[in-house]
Amino acid sequence: MRAFISTFAVAKAGSTDQEYEDASDVRPAAGDDTEVTGPWLAAAVADGASEAMLAGHWARHLTTTFTAAPAGHDLASTILAAAAGWDAVEAEYRHARDEAGEPIAWYEEDGLRRGAYATLVGAHLLDGPTDRQGPLLVAALGDACLFQVRDDKLITAFPIDDPDEFDSLPGLAPSRPLDPAKIGEHVVALATEWRQGDQLLLASDALAQWFLAQARAGGTPWRTLSDLGTDAEIGGFAALVDGCRANGSLKNDDTTLLRIDL
Amino acid sequence: MAYTAEISRSNPSCFIFLLDQSASMLDEITEGELVRRKADIVADALNRLLRELAIKCAKEGGVRDYFHVAVIGYGVRVGSLFEGELSGRDLVPLSQVAKYPARVEERMKKVPDGAGGLVEQPTKFPVWVEPVGNHGTPMVEALRQATVLANTFLATNENCFPPVVLNLTDGQSTDGDPRPAAEALRELASTDGNVLLFNLHVSSEGGKPTVFPGASADLNDEYARTLFSMSSPLPPHMRAYAAQQGIAVDDTSRGFVYNADMITIVQFLDIGTRATDLR
Numbered sequence: 001m002r003a004f005i006s007t008f009a010v011a012k013a014g015s016t017d018q019e020y021e022d023a024s025d026v027r028p029a030a031g032d033d034t035e036v037t038g039p040w041l042a043a044a045v046a047d048g049a050s051e052a053m054l055a056g057h058w059a060r061h062l063t064t065t066f067t068a069a070p071a072g073h074d075l076a077s078t079i080l081a082a083a084a085g086w087d088a089v090e091a092e093y094r095h096a097r098d099e100a101g102e103p104i105a106w107y108e109e110d111g112l113r114r115g116a117y118a119t120l121v122g123a124h125l126l127d128g129p130t131d132r133q134g135p136l137l138v139a140a141l142g143d144a145c146l147f148q149v150r151d152d153k154l155i156t157a158f159p160i161d162d163p164d165e166f167d168s169l170p171g172l173a174p175s176r177p178l179d180p181a182k183i184g185e186h187v188v189a190l191a192t193e194w195r196q197g198d199q200l201l202l203a204s205d206a207l208a209q210w211f212l213a214q215a216r217a218g219g220t221p222w223r224t225l226s227d228l229g230t231d232a233e234i235g236g237f238a239a240l241v242d243g244c245r246a247n248g249s250l251k252n253d254d255t256t257l258l259r260i261d262l
Numbered sequence: 263m264a265y266t267a268e269i270s271r272s273n274p275s276c277f278i279f280l281l282d283q284s285a286s287m288l289d290e291i292t293e294g295e296l297v298r299r300k301a302d303i304v305a306d307a308l309n310r311l312l313r314e315l316a317i318k319c320a321k322e323g324g325v326r327d328y329f330h331v332a333v334i335g336y337g338v339r340v341g342s343l344f345e346g347e348l349s350g351r352d353l354v355p356l357s358q359v360a361k362y363p364a365r366v367e368e369r370m371k372k373v374p375d376g377a378g379g380l381v382e383q384p385t386k387f388p389v390w391v392e393p394v395g396n397h398g399t400p401m402v403e404a405l406r407q408a409t410v411l412a413n414t415f416l417a418t419n420e421n422c423f424p425p426v427v428l429n430l431t432d433g434q435s436t437d438g439d440p441r442p443a444a445e446a447l448r449e450l451a452s453t454d455g456n457v458l459l460f461n462l463h464v465s466s467e468g469g470k471p472t473v474f475p476g477a478s479a480d481l482n483d484e485y486a487r488t489l490f491s492m493s494s495p496l497p498p499h500m501r502a503y504a505a506q507q508g509i510a511v512d513d514t515s516r517g518f519v520y521n522a523d524m525i526t527i528v529q530f531l532d533i534g535t536r537a538t539d540l541r
Contacts, residue, residue: 014271049536
């Protein structure tokens with residue numbers, strides 16, 4: 001397959017870029033605006049929960065664990081594999097704080113003990129009999145979404161296809177699962193097919209909700225997102241996000257788009 | 263739609279706690295085999311509320327100032343209960359409240375052990391207010407001071423999620439009928455809705471603990487009925503969240519609890535995606 005990867009990210013208004021808690025990852029490592037060729041591609045977007053400590057760290061850890069896992073690997077197992085590495089992530093953070101002379105405060109201890117939470121959507125694309133189409137395996141936990149556009153039509157919206165279904169209580173992947181079996185009960189998966197010429201859009205919840213609302217109103221939000229150009233023109237995405245936040249159509253939240261043009 | 267304003271550092275909200283410190287608060291309540299003074303119960307409730315609020319807003323790098331907080335005591339005098347660095351201050355950004363408790367205790371707390379059980383772990387427990395009880399109950403003056411503070415906050419935060427005022431008391435006002443002062447407080451509003459006045463009532467009269475009762479509530483205590491009538495109706499999203507927590511509510515439910523916990527109100531406030539385990 002041949003795919004052109006573009007990623008766009010804007011932090012919540014009022015937050016700094018360092019406070020951005022979404023994450024995205026693609027393998028084989030694409031770099032910015034790079035064409036990827038090969039027999040497989042893995043991509044993921046995660047959204048760290050605002051009320052959790054180290055949510056951005058967990059979102060990054062989840063996306064990189066997902067893209068490193070084999071295609072078709074059960075998402076619940078991938079999340080548990082990421083969770084198994086969480087103590088090391090937290091220990092590194094505590095060490096860095098101690099080194100900086102800023103030990104963990106009492107109000108941080110509960111959150112660190114409870115662990116971090118994030119939503120996740122991920123996709124594996126595999127070559128089929130030809131390199132122009134093949135299996136598309138998608139899995140998700142929570143309200144980060146994948147959209148598939150073909151011939152200027154939205155043909156897949158997963159796992160949510162209704163803009164009214166978003167709220168502040170999505171299913172979340174925990175870094176310290178209290179009941180690991182529950183993860184499997186909440187993970188959803190979809191097996192479909194990609195074709196050359198398709199566009200796949202992976203989005204965190206605010207953008208996904210905006211996208212579905214625009215589509216339901218008869219709009220073509222995929223064209224808007226296609227017109228953004230490349231990472232080098234990220235100003236276009238920031239302007240779109242600012243404009244939509246200002247007119248109330250986009251929730252003020254960290255906003256992430258990972259676009260795969262096939 | 264009301265009560266939907268974003269709560270953020272650029273659009274913060276505020277919490278004003280009113281703590282009854284009158285002599286009647288030294289009366290004891292029997293809860294099963296446990297006997298506690300009302301003053302101990304409300305001081306503990308307030309310290310836990312402040313702790314939960316700070317933890318809810320804590321991120322790496324500190325507590326975010328999603329809220330400004332005042333703690334007003336009423337008994338011998340009416341005024342701020344903050345001590346030390348915060349002494350004499352009224353509305354204080356939450357990060358400062360978290361940074362400067364009067365002291366920090368270590369208590370044992372039961373936490374999940376990761377294998378379906380619970381294990382006791384030492385936990386730091388900050389203390390901002392101590393149990394106190396003497397003199398009368400100037401609740402009307404306390405509500406007036408809350409009105410001044412809320413008004414001051416609204417003057418510079420007109421689009422905020424409305425200030426929440428939580429009054430912790432046994433209800434026996436000694437400086438007049440508190441209902442008109444409560445009404446004046448509830449009439450203040452941001453563009454997102456009216457100030458919310460909630461009441462946590464501790465009583466030695468006994469009776470069933472009650473959480474967020476509605477019009478049909480059977481409140482046999484005169485003070486409970488007064489405090490219930492002073493309390494704001496729960497906004498729809500708070501009712502929905504209470505229902506998710508298994509609390510029986512209806513569209514007449516008010517922000518009032520009788521001999522019960524109100525720690526849930528911290529969870530009612532929406533600052534983004536909640537960190538909750540899968541169910």
